[in-house]
Amino acid sequence: MLFNNLDQLYRSVIMDHYKKPRNRGTLDGDHCITVSMNNPSCGDKIQVSLEIKDNKVVNVKYLGSGCAISQSSASMMTEAIKGLEIDKVHQLTFDFSEMVQGRDHQDDLDLGDAEALHGVSQYPARIKCATLPWKAVEKALREVNEAQNK
Numbered sequence: 479m480l481f482n483n484l485d486q487l488y489r490s491v492i493m494d495h496y497k498k499p500r501n502r503g504t505l506d507g508d509h510c511i512t513v514s515m516n517n518p519s520c521g522d523k524i525q526v527s528l529e530i531k532d533n534k535v536v537n538v539k540y541l542g543s544g545c546a547i548s549q550s551s552a553s554m555m556t557e558a559i560k561g562l563e564i565d566k567v568h569q570l571t572f573d574f575s576e577m578v579q580g581r582d583h584q585d586d587l588d589l590g591d592a593e594a595l596h597g598v599s600q601y602p603a604r605i606k607c608a609t610l611p612w613k614a615v616e617k618a619l620r621e622v623n624e625a626q627n628k
Contacts (some may be wrong), residue, residue, distance in 0.1 A: 487595070488596075492547070496604040499550075499553040502541065504525070505538075505539050509531050510529045511618045512525060513526055513527050513614050515610060517607060518605070522549075522607055524541075524614050527620060534563050538559055540611060544607065544610075548611065551608045551609070555590075555615065557571075558570055558592050559615065569584070571616050573589065575609050577589070579605055610620065
């Protein structure tokens, strides 16, 4: 009975983010980068905009379309990484990916509501949906790093 209630709670959190997305929109400016990615196997599309100052994600927004898992994950991800230093964002994206693939991950990191997506590991076809926005953030951070190292 406890697992059924917990499962229902996780579904409720996921649907809340899907129906009432957080940080939806775009950013532009001198300290902003925007990347787009898609998951051709199911049609999910995501655009993530990051505002980075002093080695910190000071703001993050997203636009996208697709399934409830990809769009909820994007909303959850924006809440989890906003205000964090870049190194911490890298660690969270790695741990989120490990979690949704059913692998060991650091339990002491705060993934926020994104922890509700841990059950995705039971549905391999949905792992790409859940990780798409997080991979977009990693791509954006790589582009920022490459630009700084030129």
